[in-house]
Amino acid sequence: MGLRWTTLAGFAITALIALFLVVPVLLSVYAGLSVNYARGISAGFTLDWVRQVWSLYSDTVWRSLIVALMTLALTLLIGVPGAYALVRRGGRFARIVEELVTLPVAIPGLALALALILAYGGFGAFRQSTLFVVVGHVLFTLPFMMRAVIAILETIDWRTLDEGAASLGSPAWLRFFDVILPNVRPGIVAGALTVVTLSIGEFNLTWMLHTPMTKTLPVGLADAYASMRLEVASAYTLVFLIMVIPLLIGLQLAADLTEKRTKS
Amino acid sequence: MNARAEAFTRCGSAITTNALTKTFHGHTVLQPTHLEIASGEILVLLGPSGCGKTTLLRLIAGLEQPDGPNMIRFDGEDVSALPIEKRNVGMVFQSYALFPNMTVAENVGYGLKVKGIRRKQRESETKRLLALVGLEDYADRRITTVSGGQRQRTALARALAIKPRVLLLDEPLAALDAVLRERLRVEIGLLLREFGITAVYVTHDQAEAMAIGDRIAVMQRGRIEQIGAPKAIYHRPANDFVADFVGTMNRLEGRVSDGILAVDAEHTQARLRVGGGDRSAVVCFRPEVARLTAGPGAIRARVIATTFFGATQRLVAEVAPGRQLQLDLASSLHFAPGQIVAFDADPQAIIEFEKDA
Numbered sequence: 001m002g003l004r005w006t007t008l009a010g011f012a013i014t015a016l017i018a019l020f021l022v023v024p025v026l027l028s029v030y031a032g033l034s035v036n037y038a039r040g041i042s043a044g045f046t047l048d049w050v051r052q053v054w055s056l057y058s059d060t061v062w063r064s065l066i067v068a069l070m071t072l073a074l075t076l077l078i079g080v081p082g083a084y085a086l087v088r089r090g091g092r093f094a095r096i097v098e099e100l101v102t103l104p105v106a107i108p109g110l111a112l113a114l115a116l117i118l119a120y121g122g123f124g125a126f127r128q129s130t131l132f133v134v135v136g137h138v139l140f141t142l143p144f145m146m147r148a149v150i151a152i153l154e155t156i157d158w159r160t161l162d163e164g165a166a167s168l169g170s171p172a173w174l175r176f177f178d179v180i181l182p183n184v185r186p187g188i189v190a191g192a193l194t195v196v197t198l199s200i201g202e203f204n205l206t207w208m209l210h211t212p213m214t215k216t217l218p219v220g221l222a223d224a225y226a227s228m229r230l231e232v233a234s235a236y237t238l239v240f241l242i243m244v245i246p247l248l249i250g251l252q253l254a255a256d257l258t259e260k261r262t263k264s
Numbered sequence: 265m266n267a268r269a270e271a272f273t274r275c276g277s278a279i280t281t282n283a284l285t286k287t288f289h290g291h292t293v294l295q296p297t298h299l300e301i302a303s304g305e306i307l308v309l310l311g312p313s314g315c316g317k318t319t320l321l322r323l324i325a326g327l328e329q330p331d332g333p334n335m336i337r338f339d340g341e342d343v344s345a346l347p348i349e350k351r352n353v354g355m356v357f358q359s360y361a362l363f364p365n366m367t368v369a370e371n372v373g374y375g376l377k378v379k380g381i382r383r384k385q386r387e388s389e390t391k392r393l394l395a396l397v398g399l400e401d402y403a404d405r406r407i408t409t410v411s412g413g414q415r416q417r418t419a420l421a422r423a424l425a426i427k428p429r430v431l432l433l434d435e436p437l438a439a440l441d442a443v444l445r446e447r448l449r450v451e452i453g454l455l456l457r458e459f460g461i462t463a464v465y466v467t468h469d470q471a472e473a474m475a476i477g478d479r480i481a482v483m484q485r486g487r488i489e490q491i492g493a494p495k496a497i498y499h500r501p502a503n504d505f506v507a508d509f510v511g512t513m514n515r516l517e518g519r520v521s522d523g524i525l526a527v528d529a530e531h532t533q534a535r536l537r538v539g540g541g542d543r544s545a546v547v548c549f550r551p552e553v554a555r556l557t558a559g560p561g562a563i564r565a566r567v568i569a570t571t572f573f574g575a576t577q578r579l580v581a582e583v584a585p586g587r588q589l590q591l592d593l594a595s596s597l598h599f600a601p602g603q604i605v606a607f608d609a610d611p612q613a614i615i616e617f618e619k620d621a
Contacts, residue, residue: 156364157359157361160357160359160361161361161363163327163348163355163357163361164355164357164360164361164362164363165363165374166327166347166348166349167325167348167349167353167354167355167361167423168349168374168375168378168422168423168426169349169350169352169375169378169379169426170349170374170375170378171349172349174378178363178374179363179365182363182365183363183364183365
């Protein structure tokens with residue numbers, strides 16, 4: 001009976017915590033759909049706020065997606081070969097580089113953004129382009145990609161795989177594509193999930209880096225909260241959820257699929 | 265078997281090393297080594313871990329750079345500066361180094377694909393190699409789903425697929441269990457001979473070395489202690505180290521007079537006919553050359569333990585406390601611990617080393 005009591009208590013506590021976390025989200029969704037949040041359900045429901053948000057802010061949704069994808073592309077291009085190079089190099093130098101790459105995560109986003117603006121603010125075209133935001137995101141997300149790939153590299157015998165392929169006449173670049181990349185895929189997938197999620201939700205850094213023409217979704221959200229009625233801002237949250245949840249599920253499914261393929 | 269062998273071009277290069285040396289961080293792991301490996305010969309590098317055998321193999325493979333130029337030649341051509349991917353050597357690794365992202369057939373065909381050989385030809389070549397190692401039914405299996413022995417044979421087929429100039433094997437059986445190891449040892453020996461390929465085979469297992477090698481190089485501390493045919497190594501070891509490493513060796517120390525070695529044994533008489541003039545000597549003999557004798561001039565020793573091996577049994581006996589000998593005798597005989605046995609050894613099979621050799 002003691003076991004049953006603790007199990008029940010466990011359920012209850014878990015449910016309470018889940019509710020505590022979910023209720024604000026649900027309330028927000030509800031507020032975004034209600035005609036007047038202050039008057040409650042009696043005022044009725046509407047999609048007007050969502051429509052208004054879409055007409056005002058749809059560009060931020062697309063920009064967020066583009067920024068996330070560009071960030072992902074860059075972290076893949078830099079992070080995966082970079083991680084392999086670091087593991088291959090090994091030793092103290094590689095450790096120092098790894099720490100340096102991780103540093104931007106520890107530095108407050110605002111400070112990082114300020115540094116970027118100080119350094120590159122003078123290059124007008126670059127400063128005003130979406131690319132400027134992407135650069136900030138890459139700085140911030142790169143360590144997550146690299147760490148995920150390094151973690152997998154440390155579990156596979158990459159050196160022997162590489163030597164095996166070399167003994168069969170394969171040049172270094174081909175060995176990287178033929179035997180290293182396919183075998184670190186789980187790390188790449190995990191890293192990619194993290195990078196996309198972080199990039200889409202990033203506010204801190206982006207808020208400093210953006211211009212009126214390069215607003216991302218979270219920045220637009222802050223705008224809406226600050227300057228519009230509560231229902232509009234809440235509808236914005238709803239749009240964010242509608243966009244992010246399918247994206248995450250899709251990425252996870254894609255990840256599962258590739259994993260199954262490697263295992264079967 | 266011959267018909268199958270004809271299907272492959274003989275592609276073994278002769279290997280020459282000239283004062284081949286390797287130093288890691290100021291520590292010489294391979295002393296200057298001169299080797300002549302004939303085309304088609306199978307040379308086994310045998311020794312304990314850390315003796316430099318794997319380093320020597322990796323130098324021949326091109327996975328390590330030698331200390332100087334002009335140290336390694338294939339058929340007279342200096343290959344010292346070529347990295348492994350340009351040396352055309354087949355390599356079988358201890359951990360197999362098979363690619364988990366590919367099937368058995370894809371692994372075997374990888375080297376051909378890299379060479380740019382067209383799909384049709386690649387597939388028929390792969391099929392032929394898989395048949396040779398008895399894996400035709402496993403072609404489309406993932407590497408992760410086949411057994412250790414099958415992986416080992418896949419690795420061998422993959423290395424042979426590129427028609428290498430030499431085949432290099434780094435403890436290829438070490439990861440397998442004892443029964444499989446014994447079976448594959450014979451199989452690999454046959455396969456290598458069938459291919460007629462020059463092979464360098466690294467192992468720490470003397471039984472494996474004897475079964476596979478045309479010649480064996482016994483190594484210790486970065487140098488080759490002795491190189492020769494397995495029988496020569498076993499029956500005429502050059503020194504104590506080789507003698508001990510390639511089998512069990514009994515050792516007796518004493519003075520020889522009138523061709524009889526007298527051992528200072530405490531409570532038993534120990535005399536062995538060895539021949540030759542008067543001298544101080546260290547004589548050695550293998551357990552299997554011991555024979556019971558009733559006559560004088562025998563070694564008398566106290567039985568400590570017996571181990572049954574089937575046709576023979578091994579006696580551990582001591583001539584003095586702490587000075588043990590091992591004797592292989594017919595298992596039909598009965599010995600009890602504490603019993604005294606009298607035996608001698610075939611004088612032809614007795615090996616003598618200089619004292620402190």
